[in-house]
Each structure stands twice: as structure tokens, then as C-alpha cells.
Amino acid sequence: MQSPPADIAEMNQWVDDHSEYIGSTDLDDHSNEHQWIGHIETHTYSGADGTNFQNIIAAGGAFERMIDNPSWIDLIRTFINPVSGLSIHENLLSVRGKGGYIGIHSGGHVPLSYMTFKQEVTGEWMVGQINCITALNDIGPGDGCTTIIPGSHKCGTIHPSMRDGNGIYYSDQAAGNHAGMVELYLNKGDTLIFTDKITHGSTERINEGNRRITLYRYSPRFVSTRFNYELSDELLERLTPERKEILQPIPPRRPPEK
């Protein structure tokens, strides 16, 4: 009997099966039914960042197992702090081709409520958001890798390159072009976790082909989801209790049915 594909192969097969959606997304047009695959929406932030398959957990299988992958979930719980519980702010699969990139953004100076790292009085862990990027293919030089300025989550001085934007995000060029950035190369199956408070972005992809990653963003249970996708009845029924608690940490509260 043929064994089932491992998780990375399974997720890559899903991308191959839906390749007609890559590069066809409009900016923030969620009313276009052709951009939806069931409860998964194809999306782009700016165009340059490529095609995002938002709410990818709805695809089930390996994407669903990623919710509480044992390679990182205990670390995530520790860094957010168990008293805060967990939620997923956003989950997506990103496919980015030649010329694509993400601009420089975030940093210790940003006054957003979830941009925390430690409890400022006691020093306990209290990370407000952790990004968890998993490579579905090898990401090396020229592939549009994630870039980070190590330690910048503790820096209150804004990166000079961000002064030309709104102080939080600057998108006119790839983050990798800016001083202090370190390129992070991943092999398929590797996962990069980082606080969203750190100054980060990506290099511009100059190679042919596509970079494929999943991005699951964890926050305390009190942080709402970015796009508020409704969980389908099918998904809610099949979720393990542990995964359901992460995806729906505060269940809907309704009057009793008569």
C-alpha cells in the first residue's frame, strides 16, 4: 500500500492543484466569488507580496495539523504566556514569484497594542504576536527570503528607512535592501518563528519560480482575527478540542434555543 504524502509534500500538492489562482488576485476584492475556494480566499496585500491563500486551515489535512504542530506549539505557548491562552490572528499560504517582496515594517517603536514582548514590570513572557513561517520549498539567495533586524524588537528608535512611510510599514522597496537586515534561508520543512514586533520584511525574489510558505500568526486569546473568516460547520466538527480552542478561543454566546 502506498503511504500518504508527508505534510510538506501534501501542502505542495494542494498548491499545484490550485495553481490557476496564483497571480490572479485583485486588491481587497472579497466580493469576487472566483477568488474563493470554499472558505479559502485568494488575496494580496499590495500586489508585490504575491498571492495569499487566506484561511488555509480550511483546506484541512496538513494545514489543519499545523495549528498545533509539536515542533513549535509549546514554545509559542511559553512565549505568549499560558495565562493568555492562544488564538490565531491570521493563517495563510503565500506564493510569491519573481519581483515580489515585502517592505520593511515593525520595530520596538511601534505603539500597537499587540506589539509586546515581555511584561514590563515583572519581565515575564508576554509576546503579543508570533509569526510562524514554514518553508514549503527551499528558500535561498535570490528566492525572496524573510529578512530580520536581530534585536530590533527591543529598539525604541525608528529605522531611518521607515521615516518616509507611516512609521510602521514602508513598501516602496524590498526590506532586504535596508541596513541591518539579515537574510534567513530555510530548507523546506524548516520553520522560522519571530515576534511581529521585530523589524522585518523580505528580499525581492530575483530567481524564476515561486517561493512557497505558510504563515500562522499566534496571539493571546483576547486578540481578534485579522479578517474574521467564519469557521465552517465541517471544520468545527472535525477539529480536535485542542485545535478548536485555538481557532475559537471564545465561543459564540447565544440565548438558549427554544
Add this chain to the structure above:
Amino acid sequence: MIKLPEIDATNPDLELAEYLFDLNGFLIIRNAVPTCRHCGDESMGR
């Protein structure tokens, strides 16, 4: 040469992971997700 902050999911050092994440704000977890069942490792990594 800078050695990146990383651990290996097949033999994780959680104490090191916590130190590296605190210091740098990021951490690479090598071999975090199974890639190929035909390579002999069906639970973790490649």
C-alpha cells in the same frame, strides 16, 4: 560569520530556544514539518 539562532526539531533544546528567542526576537526550527516519508523519517524533518 554570524551563527544563526536555531534549534533542530528532531532533538530540540528548549532552554537554548528560549534564550535565543529572548536575545534575538526570532528562532529557526530546522526540520519542523515532515517533508518526505520515503526518506525514512515519518515523524519529523526530511
